[in-house]
Amino acid sequence: xxxxxxxxKYRPKKLEEVxxxxxxxxxxxxxxxxxxxxxxxxxxxxxxxxxxxxxxxAHAIAGxxxxxxxxxxxxxxxxxxxxxxxxxxxxxxxxISDEGEFYSTKEGKLKLIILDEVDNIHKKEDFGGEGAxxxxxxxxxxxxxxxxxxxxxxxSAELRNxxxxxxxxxxxxxxxxxxLERICSKEGIKADKKALEAIAxxxxxxxRAAINDLQAIAEGKKEIRVEDVVTAKRVKELDVFTVMMxxxxxxxxxxxxxxxxxxxxxxxxxxxxxxxxLEYKGExxxxxxxxxxxxDIFLGRVRxxxxxxxxxxxxxxxxxxxxxxxxxxxxxxxRYRRPIIWQMLFxxxxxxxxxxxxxxxxxxxxxxxxxxxxxxxxxxxxxxxQSLEIAANVAAFYNFSLDDxxxxxxxxxxxxxxxxxxxxxxxxxxxxxEFYLRQFKETKQEEPKKEESLVEKEIDNxxxxxxxxxKKTKDKRKSKKAVSDVTLDKFFE
Amino acid sequence: MTxxxxxxxxKYRPKTLDEIxDQEEVVARLKGYVEQxxxxxxxxxxxxxxxxxxxxxxxxxxxxxxxxxDNFIEMNASDERGIDVVRHKIKxxxxxxxxxxxFKIIFLDEADALTADAQAALRRTMEMYSKxxxxxxxxxxxxxxxxxxxxxxxxxxxxxxxxxxMKKRLMEICKxxxxxxxxxxxxxxxxxxxxDFRKAINALQGAAALNKKVDANAxxxxxxxxxxxxxxxxxxxxxxxxxxxxxxxxxxxxxxxxMSGEDVVSQLxxxxxxxxxxxxxxxxxxxxxxxxxxxxxEGANDRIQLDAYLAFLSNVGKFKDKK
Numbered sequence: 001x002x003x004x005x006x007x008x009k010y011r012p013k014k015l016e017e018v019x020x021x022x023x024x025x026x027x028x029x030x031x032x033x034x035x036x037x038x039x040x041x042x043x044x045x046x047x048x049x050x051x052x053x054x055x056x057x058a059h060a061i062a063g064x065x066x067x068x069x070x071x072x073x074x075x076x077x078x079x080x081x082x083x084x085x086x087x088x089x090x091x092x093x094x095x096i097s098d099e100g101e102f103y104s105t106k107e108g109k110l111k112l113i114i115l116d117e118v119d120n121i122h123k124k125e126d127f128g129g130e131g132a133x134x135x136x137x138x139x140x141x142x143x144x145x146x147x148x149x150x151x152x153x154x155x156s157a158e159l160r161n162x163x164x165x166x167x168x169x170x171x172x173x174x175x176x177x178x179x180l181e182r183i184c185s186k187e188g189i190k191a192d193k194k195a196l197e198a199i200a201x202x203x204x205x206x207x208r209a210a211i212n213d214l215q216a217i218a219e220g221k222k223e224i225r226v227e228d229v230v231t232a233k234r235v236k237e238l239d240v241f242t243v244m245m246x247x248x249x250x251x252x253x254x255x256x257x258x259x260x261x262x263x264x265x266x267x268x269x270x271x272x273x274x275x276x277x278l279e280y281k282g283e284x285x286x287x288x289x290x291x292x293x294x295x296d297i298f299l300g301r302v303r304x305x306x307x308x309x310x311x312x313x314x315x316x317x318x319x320x321x322x323x324x325x326x327x328x329x330x331x332x333x334x335r336y337r338r339p340i341i342w343q344m345l346f347x348x349x350x351x352x353x354x355x356x357x358x359x360x361x362x363x364x365x366x367x368x369x370x371x372x373x374x375x376x377x378x379x380x381x382x383x384x385x386q387s388l389e390i391a392a393n394v395a396a397f398y399n400f401s402l403d404d405x406x407x408x409x410x411x412x413x414x415x416x417x418x419x420x421x422x423x424x425x426x427x428x429x430x431x432x433x434e435f436y437l438r439q440f441k442e443t444k445q446e447e448p449k450k451e452e453s454l455v456e457k458e459i460d461n462x463x464x465x466x467x468x469x470x471k472k473t474k475d476k477r478k479s480k481k482a483v484s485d486v487t488l489d490k491f492f493e
Numbered sequence: 494m495t496x497x498x499x500x501x502x503x504k505y506r507p508k509t510l511d512e513i514x515d516q517e518e519v520v521a522r523l524k525g526y527v528e529q530x531x532x533x534x535x536x537x538x539x540x541x542x543x544x545x546x547x548x549x550x551x552x553x554x555x556x557x558x559x560x561x562x563d564n565f566i567e568m569n570a571s572d573e574r575g576i577d578v579v580r581h582k583i584k585x586x587x588x589x590x591x592x593x594x595x596f597k598i599i600f601l602d603e604a605d606a607l608t609a610d611a612q613a614a615l616r617r618t619m620e621m622y623s624k625x626x627x628x629x630x631x632x633x634x635x636x637x638x639x640x641x642x643x644x645x646x647x648x649x650x651x652x653x654x655x656x657x658x659m660k661k662r663l664m665e666i667c668k669x670x671x672x673x674x675x676x677x678x679x680x681x682x683x684x685x686x687x688x689d690f691r692k693a694i695n696a697l698q699g700a701a702a703l704n705k706k707v708d709a710n711a712x713x714x715x716x717x718x719x720x721x722x723x724x725x726x727x728x729x730x731x732x733x734x735x736x737x738x739x740x741x742x743x744x745x746x747x748x749x750x751x752m753s754g755e756d757v758v759s760q761l762x763x764x765x766x767x768x769x770x771x772x773x774x775x776x777x778x779x780x781x782x783x784x785x786x787x788x789x790x791e792g793a794n795d796r797i798q799l800d801a802y803l804a805f806l807s808n809v810g811k812f813k814d815k816k
Contacts, residue, residue, distance in 0.1 A: 266793060266794070269794065269797060270794070270797075273794075273796065273797050273800055277736050277737055277740070277804075281736075282734075282807075282808050283808055285736065285804045285807070285808065286801075286804045286805050286807075286808040288804075289797075289800060289801035289804035289805070290801060290805075292797055292800075292801060293785075293788055293792070293797060293798055293801035296788070296792040296793055296794050296797045296798060297788055297791045297792045299792065299793035299794065300791050300792040300793040300794075301791065302793075303793050340744070341744060341748070341796065344744060344748045345748060348748050348749055351749065352748070352749075352751055355750075355751050356751070359751075360572075363569060363572065364567075365503075366500070366502065366503060367546045367550065367567060367602070368546070368569065368602070369569040369570075369571040369572050369602065369603055369606075370569075370571075370572050371571055371572075371753070371756070372541075372691075374750075374751065374752075374756075375692075375695075376695065378699070379500075379695045379698060379699045380500070382699050382702050382703065382715075383499060383500065383698070383702060386702055390499050393498075393499040394499045394500060397498065397499065397500060397503065
């Protein structure tokens with residue numbers, strides 16, 4: 001399973017790789033070149049909807065020109081004063097600062113200051129943040145600066161005018177498909193064009209969303225078909241984020257907002273669960289979780305008894321309950337995220353299915369539930385790591401496949417060795433023997449001629465050497481039958 | 494070649510009623526059925542690893558002989574606990590005619606995991622097809638089986654196996670397998686298994702595979718490996734106040750290892766009780782854990798209940814450090 005997000009892995013490193021219009025690229029290049037020539041420029045303000053490549057463009061500029069980057073993501077620095085201090089020092093100190101290496105400037109190199117999501121700072125901070133930024137820019141920073149914003153009209157006209165604004169539009173479907181295709185070919189995934197188009201149109205012009213969806217769908221696969229594209233409705237999530245912000249940041253009752261959401265309480269509680277610890281800590285966290293826990297109890301009652309009326313209590317507790325658990329309203333911007341658990345469940349699906357298949361086999365042959373079978377696994381692992389003979393007998397007893405063995409041993413080679421041994425020795429389960437033997441008997445009585453082919457076929461399946469002489473095969477068959485009789489007698493004695 | 498029984502729990506699983514260890518009363522009554530060549534519906538109740546499943550299989554084998562498998566189906570209610578299973582899968586098997594036998598046997602293991610609705614549905618099935626089909630239900634707690642089913646079954650109570658009987662059987666196994674076991678090793682085996690034969694035999698085999706001589710140390714070691722140490726780490730991380738990391742660990746346990754909320758709570762219980770932390774703190778943790786356990790049965794999403802517990806732990810942990 002891949003841990004790295006493709007949006008990071010395939011984030012453009014150079015300007016040429018950026019998906020943007022020619023005009024934009026030219027404009028940006030010119031801006032950067034002038035900086036290189038020692039002519040300070042106005043800060044750039046990259047404005048546009050999420051996932052169209054604003055931040056990527058900023059990083060790509062730095063990459064292309066070999067600039068260092070100081071990025072201030074509004075989400076990890078809430079205190080405006082910190083931003084002011086760091087930006088101020090980075091922007092004006094051309095030499096090594098007191099702050100240490102991170103903020104230092106390499107000789108002769110420029111340092112690009114990226115201020116992400118300035119509209120969010122502006123909206124949420126009331127420490128005169130915007131004023132401070134304006135003051136800073138007016139002093140004429142010695143380093144290039146790029147601001148990004150989703151909605152530039154949320155910023156004051158003064159700040160906008162101090163910057164060179166570049167508007168980004170939602171990306172069109174064709175371009176998104178092209179990027180997805182490139183990623184697929186690099187990942188060695190065969191993808192149906194229709195599938196990629198479905199992902200792209202579902203993303204609504206948001207390339208990041210499209211790539212994330214692609215990764216979720218493609219994980220562990222070599223091929224993607226249209227059926228694989230489970231359409232997650234991106235539009236809906238915007239509302240979820242807004243409502244979460246209200247719940248986590250304010251104490252203004254959000255019960256009605258949650259009721260209006262196009263998301264069932266059972267799903268919405270997972271969103272809250274995912275993002276709550278990003279906002280609340282310590283005692284607040286404990287108290288809020290207690291409300292969530294009680295909300296979940298109502299959800300359980302609804303599920304068991306179909307008392308949908310109870311949903312309102314669940315909804316109230318997960319919204320207003322969580323809201324009231326905090327001492328004060330929260331400031332600053334927090335980047336909420338999609339519940340990781342959903343992605344994890346999606347990504348580990350094949351792994352869990354493998355485990356389930358193994359547990360089902362153990363359960364079947366050792367007469368127990370899958371849960372009890374789970375307790376057997378450590379012991380089975382120990383046995384599989386003993387001599388080949390022991391391991392092979394265990395593998396044959398539980399009818400483990402190569403994939404099963406590999407999963408248990410985390411070692412493909414050993415798994416193959418074990419399975420080869422099973423085949424060589426013709427190991428198999430007792431029931432199978434019973435079955436063969438009975439068939440053998442029946443056919444003997446009814447159609448003696450057919451017996452030959454049946455048994456031969458079976459032997460062929462068991463032993464891979466087909467090219468053996470007739471005599472040898474017959475001998476083997478004889479000895480095999482003798483063995484069968486003995487074990488069966490023993491078995492039923 | 495038949496795969497030899499390398500797994501001792503299988504190798505030493507009783508093949509006939511005579512081999513069942515220390516359930517004389519039960520065995521005597523069951524043998525009576527074999528003589529009559531008929532059985533009513535049966536309900537086996539008792540702790541895990543006391544021979545319920547083994548008795549059901551041995552009984553069927555004694556009744557039907559060589560082809561017992563044709564007329565025997567085994568289902569585990571804890572794997573498939575919904576009413577649909579009763580309505581479809583069980584009914585489907587119950588209505589098909591037995592093969593060369595007067596009736597078929599449906600063995601429903603862990604029947605107490607069935608929901609009350611499913612049990613009620615089962616009652617009808619038991620009645621409708623009673624001519625051609627017998628049920629053997631097994632459960633840990635008889636009180637979890639609804640009255641109407643209890644009254645339709647002959648009830649057999651399996652008692653916990655006394656240590657002496659268990660020791661005797663384990664010694665036999667050791668002798669046959671050529672395993673050297675010390676006296677304290679045997680005691681340890683009895684202790685960790687808590688009267689569960691399956692656990693005891695598994696631990697014995699695991700220890701024997703890794704050690705020449707099985708002593709108490711070897712047994713404790715093997716049972717410790719069998720217990721995911723992730724639970725201990727989870728507890729430590731949560732108590733240190735690192736909620737986010739603890740939650741990631743929990744996700745891993747539940748998603749990758751497929752543990753249910755119930756499994757996690759049970760292991761947490763064991764871990765807390767046996768840990769070396771302050772006794773007063775233990776009481777507080779266990780008290781709350783009990784509440785979580787209860788809420789799991791009432792709630793919809795195990796993860797939320799456990800996250801709530803982790804939030805509690807990461808907050809409590811702060812006070813622990815101050816003390």
